[in-house]
Amino acid sequence: MALYLRPLRLEDALAALGSQGLTVLAGGTDFYPARVGRPLDEDVLDITALAELRGIRDRGDHWSLGAGVTWSALREAALPPCFDGLKAAARELGGLQVQNAGTVVGNLCNASPAADGLPNLLALDARVELAGARGRRSLAIEDFVTGNRETQRRPDELVTAISIPKPAPDTASHFAKLGTRKYLVISIVMLAIVLEPEDGRVGAARLALGACAPVARRLRALEAELRGRTLDGGLGEALAESHMDDVLAPIDDVRASAAYRRDAAATLLRRGLASLGQRLGAAT
Numbered sequence: 001m002a003l004y005l006r007p008l009r010l011e012d013a014l015a016a017l018g019s020q021g022l023t024v025l026a027g028g029t030d031f032y033p034a035r036v037g038r039p040l041d042e043d044v045l046d047i048t049a050l051a052e053l054r055g056i057r058d059r060g061d062h063w064s065l066g067a068g069v070t071w072s073a074l075r076e077a078a079l080p081p082c083f084d085g086l087k088a089a090a091r092e093l094g095g096l097q098v099q100n101a102g103t104v105v106g107n108l109c110n111a112s113p114a115a116d117g118l119p120n121l122l123a124l125d126a127r128v129e130l131a132g133a134r135g136r137r138s139l140a141i142e143d144f145v146t147g148n149r150e151t152q153r154r155p156d157e158l159v160t161a162i163s164i165p166k167p168a169p170d171t172a173s174h175f176a177k178l179g180t181r182k183y184l185v186i187s188i189v190m191l192a193i194v195l196e197p198e199d200g201r202v203g204a205a206r207l208a209l210g211a212c213a214p215v216a217r218r219l220r221a222l223e224a225e226l227r228g229r230t231l232d233g234g235l236g237e238a239l240a241e242s243h244m245d246d247v248l249a250p251i252d253d254v255r256a257s258a259a260y261r262r263d264a265a266a267t268l269l270r271r272g273l274a275s276l277g278q279r280l281g282a283a284t
């Protein structure tokens, strides 16, 4: 019979993970659908009773989002506007039941190319905090997810939290998800933007596209192009096709053709930048 562990203390969870092969289970909203139609024959480490992993904490120079934080908890938390994009993903991901059980970290660890959380976490420059029986380490989010359903997590490690550095004051964010309908849909393209304003101009820009390649990616060339530009509704005009060259490797699938994904990504980028530029420009 398979083993089902639900420890109350993080150190017990890490010791168990270090001594035997266990599959980590958080909200189960990716875990169970992947096992429909076959018996649960693997040993499981259920982390839902670990109080240390709950909550979003202000740590001075960064925010710490525990591995137990569900999409609903994130949506309800009092957080600055740089989190608006991630909160928009929280509202659009699945339905309420999925948002109540599913965690942000589970979405990240599942590493689906269509994971709605990842573009936002990339644009927030997040880091992944890992702990194992051999110690703790921290990885930039870009280094953590390496491919479709592939991460740098070792089998004996747990992701304990996501760290998000505090950006400049008045930093704003935006998230757009394109699907064949508004809710309960797997994304065709997602876009996350974080803009840090500086004297009416773009001080720093971080943008990431999802569902257009095996892993969501930052648009570094566009970010460089945006730096120093005036914050207004014309910001979308900064986009050139070449800015997406390194980032897009879209596939043809049942949801959309590669050509449609490329076109939709450009449209979302232009609209998102125009809207955020106008909003931030009006506020200065």
Ligand SMILES: Cc1cc2nc3c(=O)[nH]c(=O)nc-3n(C[C@H](O)[C@H](O)[C@H](O)COP(=O)(O)OP(=O)(O)OC[C@H]3O[C@@H](n4cnc5c(N)ncnc54)[C@H](O)[C@@H]3O)c2cc1C
Pocket: 023, 024, 025, 026, 027, 028, 029, 030, 031, 032, 033, 047, 067, 092, 093, 094, 095, 098, 101, 102, 103, 104, 105, 106, 107, 108, 109, 110, 114, 115, 116, 117, 153, 157, 158, 159, 160, 184, 185, 186, 187
């Ligand atoms: C009906 C439905 C609709 C959905 N809609 C969307 C959607 O619109 N957008 C979207 O992006 N996703 C969607 N999902 C997928 C899923 O809800 C999310 O990815 C969710 O955030 C997963 O979190 P979880 O806590 O349930 O993860 P789990 O299912 O518990 O775990 C997912 C994976 O991560 C690993 N894991 C979890 N936590 C940790 C940890 N702390 N350390 C190490 N490994 C860990 C698990 O071993 C497993 O491999 C949907 C799912 C369903 C069932």
